[in-house]
Amino acid sequence: MATTDSVFESSSPSVRPGTELLVLLAAMTPEQREQILANLATSFPADGLVIASPDELPTDSEAPFRMIAAPASETSWTLTAADFINAYQLAEKNEARAILMLSRESGSLGPSALRDLANAVLAGSTDLAVPCYDLPPRTGLVNSAIFYPLGRALFASPVRFPLAVDLGLSLRMAERLATAAHRLTALNQAETPLWPVNEATVAGFAIGQFDVGLRTLPQPGGPDLNTILPLLTGSLFSDIEAKAAFWQRSRQLPPAEKNRPMSPASPPEAATDIAPMLQAFRLAYTNLNEIWSLVLPPNSLVGLKRLSTSDAAAFHMPEGLWARIVFDFVLAYRLRTINRGHLLGSLIPLYLAWVASHVNVTASGVDPASHIETVAAAFEADKTYLVSRWRWPDRFNP
Amino acid sequence: MKKLGSATDPLWYKDAIIYELHVRAFADSNGDGIGDFPGLLTRLDYLQDLGVTCIWLLPFYPSPLRDDGYDIANYVDVNPSYGTLNDFKAFLDAAHQRNMQVLIELVINHTSDEHPWFKAARIAPPGSPAREMYVWSQTKLLYKDAGIIFTDTETSNWTWDETAKAYYWHRFFSHQPDLNFDSPEVMEEVLKAMRFWLDMGVDALRMDAIPYLVERDGTSCENLPETHLVVKKIRAAIDAEYGNRFILAEANETPADVRPYFGDGDECHMAFHFPLMPRIYMALRQEDRRPIIDIMAETPAIPDNCQWGLFLRNHDELTLALVSEDERDYMHIAYSNDPRMRVNGGIRRRLAPLVDNNRRRIELLNSLLLSFPGTPILYYGDEVGMGDNIYLGDRNSVRTPMQWNSDRNAGFSKCDPARLYLPIIMDPIYGYQTINVEAQQSDQSSLLHWTRNMIALRKLFQVFGRGTLHFLNPANRKILAYLRDLDHGDGSHETVLCVANLSRFAQPVSLDLADHNGAEPVEMVGYVPFPIITDAPYVLTLAPYSFLWLELQPSHENPAS
Numbered sequence: 001m002a003t004t005d006s007v008f009e010s011s012s013p014s015v016r017p018g019t020e021l022l023v024l025l026a027a028m029t030p031e032q033r034e035q036i037l038a039n040l041a042t043s044f045p046a047d048g049l050v051i052a053s054p055d056e057l058p059t060d061s062e063a064p065f066r067m068i069a070a071p072a073s074e075t076s077w078t079l080t081a082a083d084f085i086n087a088y089q090l091a092e093k094n095e096a097r098a099i100l101m102l103s104r105e106s107g108s109l110g111p112s113a114l115r116d117l118a119n120a121v122l123a124g125s126t127d128l129a130v131p132c133y134d135l136p137p138r139t140g141l142v143n144s145a146i147f148y149p150l151g152r153a154l155f156a157s158p159v160r161f162p163l164a165v166d167l168g169l170s171l172r173m174a175e176r177l178a179t180a181a182h183r184l185t186a187l188n189q190a191e192t193p194l195w196p197v198n199e200a201t202v203a204g205f206a207i208g209q210f211d212v213g214l215r216t217l218p219q220p221g222g223p224d225l226n227t228i229l230p231l232l233t234g235s236l237f238s239d240i241e242a243k244a245a246f247w248q249r250s251r252q253l254p255p256a257e258k259n260r261p262m263s264p265a266s267p268p269e270a271a272t273d274i275a276p277m278l279q280a281f282r283l284a285y286t287n288l289n290e291i292w293s294l295v296l297p298p299n300s301l302v303g304l305k306r307l308s309t310s311d312a313a314a315f316h317m318p319e320g321l322w323a324r325i326v327f328d329f330v331l332a333y334r335l336r337t338i339n340r341g342h343l344l345g346s347l348i349p350l351y352l353a354w355v356a357s358h359v360n361v362t363a364s365g366v367d368p369a370s371h372i373e374t375v376a377a378a379f380e381a382d383k384t385y386l387v388s389r390w391r392w393p394d395r396f397n398p
Numbered sequence: 399m400k401k402l403g404s405a406t407d408p409l410w411y412k413d414a415i416i417y418e419l420h421v422r423a424f425a426d427s428n429g430d431g432i433g434d435f436p437g438l439l440t441r442l443d444y445l446q447d448l449g450v451t452c453i454w455l456l457p458f459y460p461s462p463l464r465d466d467g468y469d470i471a472n473y474v475d476v477n478p479s480y481g482t483l484n485d486f487k488a489f490l491d492a493a494h495q496r497n498m499q500v501l502i503e504l505v506i507n508h509t510s511d512e513h514p515w516f517k518a519a520r521i522a523p524p525g526s527p528a529r530e531m532y533v534w535s536q537t538k539l540l541y542k543d544a545g546i547i548f549t550d551t552e553t554s555n556w557t558w559d560e561t562a563k564a565y566y567w568h569r570f571f572s573h574q575p576d577l578n579f580d581s582p583e584v585m586e587e588v589l590k591a592m593r594f595w596l597d598m599g600v601d602a603l604r605m606d607a608i609p610y611l612v613e614r615d616g617t618s619c620e621n622l623p624e625t626h627l628v629v630k631k632i633r634a635a636i637d638a639e640y641g642n643r644f645i646l647a648e649a650n651e652t653p654a655d656v657r658p659y660f661g662d663g664d665e666c667h668m669a670f671h672f673p674l675m676p677r678i679y680m681a682l683r684q685e686d687r688r689p690i691i692d693i694m695a696e697t698p699a700i701p702d703n704c705q706w707g708l709f710l711r712n713h714d715e716l717t718l719a720l721v722s723e724d725e726r727d728y729m730h731i732a733y734s735n736d737p738r739m740r741v742n743g744g745i746r747r748r749l750a751p752l753v754d755n756n757r758r759r760i761e762l763l764n765s766l767l768l769s770f771p772g773t774p775i776l777y778y779g780d781e782v783g784m785g786d787n788i789y790l791g792d793r794n795s796v797r798t799p800m801q802w803n804s805d806r807n808a809g810f811s812k813c814d815p816a817r818l819y820l821p822i823i824m825d826p827i828y829g830y831q832t833i834n835v836e837a838q839q840s841d842q843s844s845l846l847h848w849t850r851n852m853i854a855l856r857k858l859f860q861v862f863g864r865g866t867l868h869f870l871n872p873a874n875r876k877i878l879a880y881l882r883d884l885d886h887g888d889g890s891h892e893t894v895l896c897v898a899n900l901s902r903f904a905q906p907v908s909l910d911l912a913d914h915n916g917a918e919p920v921e922m923v924g925y926v927p928f929p930i931i932t933d934a935p936y937v938l939t940l941a942p943y944s945f946l947w948l949e950l951q952p953s954h955e956n957p958a959s
Contacts, residue, residue, distance in 0.1 A: 394843075
């Protein structure tokens with residue numbers, strides 16, 4: 001079921017029989033794949049489907065679908081430039097009209113979720129079908145703290161998970177993403193994530209967001225937050241820089257979405273100990289202040305100073321302060337104020353401070369989704385700050 | 399299959415920021431006192447950071463350098479002083495990697511008298527193909543109606559050649575014999591040279607001295623129909639074999655005479671707007687918008703795929719060939735009261751000295767350059783306010799080495815200062831210890847930062863490169879106000895109101911913006927909303943030499959607007 005405003009798709013159109021959908025699966029265990037195939041079998045007529053998988057194909061001639069080989073992706077926890085190139089090439093080769101990209105652990109997506117995502121793009125009214133996952137309250141917080149608020153503020157996009165790992169794509173959307181991906185592969189950045197929602201927004205393509213319920217997100221195997229956060233924020237900030245001429249124009253923000261309650265099926269989470277996060281933040285306040293002072297204006301630095309002496313129980317990062325911090329990091333990334341790796345690394349303790357603050361806020365009884373909406377609203381309200389700083393990046397500012 | 403250039407949009411030149419430089423003057427990598435391609439390559443990051451999207455290289459071919467390289471002795475090689483062909487290729491690739499395109503010179507009106515073609519022509523029998531590559535005569539009376547361009551050095555367009563026993567035609571210096579475009583061999587060789595560079599990946603060609611390609615007796619030998627046929631042939635060859643490239647016409651003519659060089663979109667993609675430049679300076683000094691309005695009123699519409707090239711200064715003198723005698727007198731008195739500041743009737747000074755090094759005047763002129771309809775072309779060094787040296791001969795006053803820092807030779811070269819191709823500017827106001835890139839990079843309030851920010855701002859708005867122009871007519875003539883508008887074709891418009899105060903004092907202005915009733919002007923630099931436009935006159939006050947760029951946005955308070 002779609003949950004978006006009138007610009008977004010609000011229903012799942014029926015699919016013409018015989019339509020050709022390419023389902024591109026990520027590498028996964030046989031059990032996971034079996035589950036997905038079973039769900040697909042429930043959702044779609046077999047003759048309209050081609051499944052592409054990098055795993056060994058079943059030798060069983062009774063496989064319900066036509067199966068083809070797909071190149072394996074080196075990155076398993078998010079969709080990368082290489083994945084989008086593969087998707088478009090396979091779709092073209094197999095004359096598919098639309099594509100459904102499913103990542104690891106997508107067995108947790110039920111048949112109706114698969115139908116929603118695929119049917120929207122097969123019907124032709126939507127170019128990009130994006131899932132809205134029900135996640136436990138303290139999962140996907142990088143998305144909640146940075147990606148979603150930036151997407152809303154800059155691209156007027158209500159998509160809750162801009163970096164969703166499952167997507168429905170029309171052929172023209174896939175082509176556009178493949179073109180964008182080629183630019184990255186030309187720079188030897190095939191494993192860099194793409195930002196399909198931003199791409200679709202700039203192209204003026206129709207985007208649909210669909211509630212898909214619970215989903216277990218694939219987790220990065222090796223890399224930790226120190227690697228993942230710079231990788232993802234660097235990729236997003238680059239995309240923002242490339243699309244500056246678009247997002248700086250005045251656009252109508254969509255009406256605020258209703259708060260999404262967290263899944264009732266999610267078990268209550270144990271209390272999170274914020275002490276290590278605060279310790280990291282305080283240590284960084286001592287060690288990284290010199291770097292932050294190159295990036296952040298005096299008001300933000302004063303705000304951080306106050307936070308650094310705040311008790312754990314009372315620790316709260318004002319939403320406006322967080323928005324300005326992220327905006328100033330976006331700007332410093334564009335201006336190459338300091339080495340980009342160092343810059344993004346120095347964002348990590350600030351992010352941990354936001355997480356600690358979020359934990360405190362939600363522990364006080366505020367609905368996590370509501371708090372995330374408040375954060376996003378702060379980003380929206382202060383977009384003019386980023387635009388003015390972007391256009392005139394003078395260090396002499398408040 | 400067409401060979402595509404490095405840009406993806408066929409109309410990329412409309413949005414470009416062009417930066418004109420001489421390889422010789424930019425950066426010397428080997429300490430011989432002469433700039434070179436390896437040196438230029440090391441400075442590409444600087445240009446990218448500045449926001450440049452297209453680098454225009456002055457001639458870098460083998461040449462005796464008697465006209466700063468416009469006297470070419472070999473069209474398909476690099477002058478050894480600047481490096482090798484491989485060095486050029488490395489530079490070209492590096493520029494493309496930084497999303498910058500490269501514009502080079504196609505100087506086809508004439509060659510050097512040391513070009514092998516001319517050497518062969520002198521000894522070839524009259525009427526032979528080798529001889530006919532140039533224009534010969536037994537009399538100086540032929541083409542007598544053609545004017546002399548370099549009046550300071552030349553007394554005739556004909557020079558006697560003792561070996562050939564004939565006069566040869568040269569519209570410029572006597573060591574630059576004109577090629578004969580009535581000879582099929584010439585066109586063949588020109589196309590061969592052009593393909594050589596385009597095949598390598600060069601993105602654009604500047605056609606030097608384009609009005610003078612063909613001569614006919616009884617005419618001024620300028621802008622002849624036969625010349626347009628030559629241009630059309632060159633353009634047709636480009637269109638047939640290449641994509642996403644452009645040709646820039648150098649035609650120092652009135653707008654009406656330049657217009658034919660666009661053809662029906664089948665000649666040059668871009669042409670310099672020469673007469674606008676002196677009139678901008680005149681308007682500034684007279685504190686009156688009239689000279690600008692008048693010349694723009696004389697500027698005809700051009701085909702959709704064409705563009706004007708705009709500049710404040712370049713490697714030549716500030717030409718006054720296209721102004722009246724009174725205007726020329728005024729410009730000489732106003733901007734070059736020392737005769738050493740003049741050459742060929744024009745003014746051989748850089749931007750900053752022309753406006754007495756007044757930062758607000760420099761900014762105002764740049765704001766016009768960046769917001770007028772056309773592609774802006776910056777001259778190297780003007781982004782930091784470099785000065786000139788009027789004690790150097792010819793136009794070398796504005797061709798001195800780039801000032802990178804306050805080290806020896808301004809960081810341009812590590813050579814003995816005596817070896818420099820031209821001395822560095824060393825006076826107390828514009829000297830390299832004061833005016834240099836490194837200092838301005840560290841100074842957030844410098845002209846360099848200002849220029850970089852303004853370029854970045856312009857690049858956010860396609861309307862500046864592609865939109866229409868409409869002048870407003872406020873009573874206060876010290877104010878220049880105009881609307882730029884781009885129809886996106888989907889019902890949406892990008893509209894910008896530009897207001898400039900040409901006066902040294904604060905000025906009020908009342909603008910009739912009734913056609914935009916309900917719109918909200920948003921000041922573009924700071925993203926500051928201004929009062930919503932109504933039917934009433936829109937009143938603004940501008941500080942001395944200040945300007946405003948206001949994007950007219952639909953008002954949030956009045957969605958119907």
